[in-house]
Amino acid sequence: MGYQRGIVNYIGSKLKLSNFLEESIRETVGNIEEATFCDIFAGTGIVGRRFKAMAKKVIANDIEYYSYVLNRNYIGNTRSFEKEPLLDVLNQMEGTKGFIYQHYSLGGHGDRQYFSDANAMKIDAIRQMMESWREEGRIDEDQYFFLLASLIESADKVANTASVYGAYLKHLKQSAQKPLILEAAVFDTEGEGHEIYHEDANSLISRISGDILYMDPPYNQRQYGANYHLLNTIARYDSFTPQGKTGLREYVRSDYCKKSVVVESFEELIKNADFNYIFLSYNNEGLMQSQEVEKIMQKYGRYSLATTKYQRFKADKTENRNHKATTTTEYLHILEK
Ligand SMILES: C[S@@+](CC[C@H](N)C(=O)[O-])C[C@H]1O[C@@H](n2cnc3c(N)ncnc32)[C@H](O)[C@@H]1O
DSSP states (O other): OOOOOOOTTOTTOOGGGHHHHHHHHHHHHOOOTTOEEEETTOTTOHHHHHHHTTSSEEEEEOSSHHHHHHHHHHTTOOSOOOOHHHHHHHHTOOOOOOHHHHHHBTTTTSOOOSBOHHHHHHHHHHHHHHHHHHHHTSSOHHHHHHHHHHHHHHHHHTOOSSSSTTOOOSSOOHHHHSOOOOOOOOOOOOOSOOEEEOSOHHHHGGGOOEEEEEEOOOOSSOOHHHHTHHHHHHHHOOOOOOBTTTTBOOOOOOGGGOTTTHHHHHHHHHHHOOEEEEEEEEETTSSSOHHHHHHHHHTTSEEEEEEEEEEEEEOOSSSSSOOEEEEEEEEEEEEEO
């Protein structure tokens, strides 16, 4: 597979598993060309992006706003437009001392070094310009979300973190010293009428229906809103008082990251799903045991299981992102409802 853009080291990203997923789904469903495919925990959008090219319609959803932005661009955008002229203007802008500079670079009034001073100022300048273009009607919603997705991914590339945004590094690592360049978050234009949501999966499920429901919830206690808080802050660009050492904002706590309620929420989702086929990605290190998942799914139809082993890169505290590899078993639980 060619190089695919995305958030670097997104926890639970299915980038490396997308061949396995496509093969298993095709094997179970057969013809997917006429299908409505829903990616209800969409994250970077990598799975929905693959199925956008094959299925009739994609529904993408995620509880995090940065993910909504990425999916609104990668899945929601179906009309092509000139990208370079917009990117060129933004790339040539002088940096400005805005919210990101103030709170997330050394030059600001803290010691949070999530970005170099120059890159933080560039993010501020680009982000502010996008907002005025939107207000002035110089860009439409499709272009706005394309530019915002491009900024989220380009800023993530030069972030001074070991992997996620739960901590920044003391010294500016090499990739964070490079100047931020706004690169195009290029989307495919297939299909039409794709739907993008930004909701809790359990509340959305009663309002949607289709043929294939793909579920890729969090596996463990690590809340995405905390681990990627800065991406939400760039995406929303609102005003708030950053909290603590890492400048955290308020974030949503997902039930899928809580041992006490995850099983209950999962069953509710399965029960309320109006889809013929349901696929659940989960691994052997998750909060729910494989047998628990099987027991629940079996209540609602014909159950089967596909598995694959893959090399996962575990985040550690070193200053680069070449983490230690461990082998994980990835499950794809299948239900014909
Ligand atoms: C394992 S990741 C999905 C990764 C995605 N398949 C990819 O390849 O990028 C889980 C996602 O579920 C989202 N999430 C967590 N709780 C949620 C909820 N209750 N409703 C909707 N999305 C949720 C998280 O924000 C995160 O993006």
